[in-house]
Amino acid sequence: MITKSQKQLIKSLRHKKYRELNGLFVIEGLKCVQEAIKNDLPLTQIFCTDKFFDYFKKQTELTVFISEKEMEQISFLTHFSGALALCRLSDSLPIPISGEPKHWNLVLDEISDPGNLGSILRLADWFALPTLWISKNTVDVYNPKVIQSSMGSFSRVRVFYTDLDKVLSQTHLPIWGASLEGDNIYHQSFPESGWLIMGNESRGISPGLQRYISKRVSIPRFHPKSTVESLNVAMATSVFLSELRRCIFTR
Amino acid sequence: MITKSQKQLIKSLRHKKYRELNGLFVIEGLKCVQEAIKNDLPLTQIFCTDKFFDYFKKQTELTVFISEKEMEQISFLTHFSGALALCRLSDSLPIPISGEPKHWNLVLDEISDPGNLGSILRLADWFALPTLWISKNTVDVYNPKVIQSSMGSFSRVRVFYTDLDKVLSQTHLPIWGASLEGDNIYHQSFPESGWLIMGNESRGISPGLQRYISKRVSIPRFHPKSTVESLNVAMATSVFLSELRRCIFTR
Known part of the structure; x- marks a missing residue:
């Protein structure tokens, strides 16, 4: 189940302005969401259709069940995959590196x-x-x-x-x-x-x-x-x- | 100027079935159409907006002027470029090569x-x-x-x-x-x-x-x-x- 305001939020994240305003970005597709979990990215929610709900539910409490129709409404892909996560924009990414980077x-x-x-x-x-x-x-x-x-x-x-x-x-x-x-x-x-x-x-x-x-x-x-x-x-x-x-x- | 049936024909060429039925495919974008002319591909028509009409008109009689709005209607691209050509599917392509190909x-x-x-x-x-x-x-x-x-x-x-x-x-x-x-x-x-x-x-x-x-x-x-x-x-x-x-x- 996904609310109307959540749908609007996700759609807005197509634009950089709204990603920055909300401090969030979208990760879509089974493989990408799996990697985000594996690499401890700060996810806030994972929306799944029937296809992947049980799989992600076992891994995290953040998993939310939605219908195929709802996924179609929020997905950015032509062929949606059944898993879409929201992730916090990390403040720690753009830290300056001190000294000369090697390699x-x-x-x-x-x-x-x-x-x-x-x-x-x-x-x-x-x-x-x-x-x-x-x-x-x-x-x-x-x-x-x-x-x-x-x-x-x-x-x-x-x-x-x-x-x-x-x-x-x-x-x-x-x-x-x-x-x-x-x-x-x-x-x-x-x-x-x-x-x-x-x-x-x-x-x-x-x-x-x-x-x-x-x-x-x-x-x-x-x-x-x-x-x-x-x-x-x-x-x-x-x-x-x-x-x-x-x-x-x-x- | 482009007719309604030409528009329908071009749109249909998105699908393989209609490319084969009509023996035609679409070449879009300045660079791609230029290369097609340079390499003597069997073009049948080039539709151009104001931007490239004079340029292609000098090179071939096949050039047809259309408005930006008409181009938007026939283009397969999100940002259309102003030049779209129709080209005959070449029968000479799938000939079998006799003997062992080198290299x-x-x-x-x-x-x-x-x-x-x-x-x-x-x-x-x-x-x-x-x-x-x-x-x-x-x-x-x-x-x-x-x-x-x-x-x-x-x-x-x-x-x-x-x-x-x-x-x-x-x-x-x-x-x-x-x-x-x-x-x-x-x-x-x-x-x-x-x-x-x-x-x-x-x-x-x-x-x-x-x-x-x-x-x-x-x-x-x-x-x-x-x-x-x-x-x-x-x-x-x-x-x-x-x-x-x-x-x-x-x-």
Whole structure:
């Protein structure tokens, strides 16, 4: 059973303004809700249809039974899955890190597509880059589509929305930037630690951050006749992180 | 100006049945329509709003002016771009290839998400695997979302919907299959030619094709505590094709 005001609240959480106002965001889908529980995220309620009610009820008192029709009304998905949780926006996420972060750090500059950010979260999780540094004008990580496409990885990867200019101006580590005019990534030897910047889907890395880049790297195009302009940013991130890990791993 | 019956025709092309019945599919977006013209695809009409009418009118007599409102009515996109073309389904695509195909061939077994197929077309184009061999139960390549997310690559990559069992049972080349339990991809030496099979988003490669696989390969998970189950199939394809090309390229 779900009240009319709860329905209105959930629908409003599609928008960043209302997520911030209510301090809540939506996690949807069996896998995503399971991961949120496993990673101790501050859930406040889990709405379940018949399909998953018994399963989640055993795990937490927060579980509420709703009908298929009610789920259809609150779900953000075309094909709703039967489990939708509300989670508190965590105040502890955007704490400043003191000192220089070690290892490799992924930096996202103005990524605008929620699906791309979700995919990159999943990649960062897989390739063990546990912290993402993200420009303030990048799409909101609590956007339902980001949460959905990260497939649970949003609950393990730490995300800092920050002034990238400030962060990058203070580092002593090498800063690599993805660029169509960069050096061939397959000819590089990755240092043990550094920053890798991925830029906006159409415009690339913003001019303000270009000055901090110590090396530009690119994925060569192999098709001689191809006029394909670029790889999608999530696909390119996939190749760069794979190369980074292979290079350090097989050293 | 667009007639009521043209509108109905275009809307119907969302469905495979009507694409086949009319022998037409939709190409939408500036970039995709540009690529279709560049690659001599058999377009029958290009509908443009004010934004691109003059641009396309100079290139082809097929260009028709329509209002923003009319475009909104026929577009499959949330944010329509101002250019939508109709293209004939080509009979010449599914011809059987005689003899053994050379080099590396990508095989897709039951990929169900249109965005994934579109992304994989773009990857195949970038990494120079010009032919895709696809199971008949994989999502239709002429689905508007596939066309859209391939960003024009659909017009350069040849796609064969075929009986994979038949194709793979007759080959003498090595057949590699992506599998979570496979050998570490970074420890492999790719031969000069072969087949790489990518399986369904949740179920992986189907049991019927498993028996043809000569080597199972996987991308290692680097995060020791991560419970991320798998990479998205397009991200994984990105890593495998990158490794394939790096390996052959730097030999």
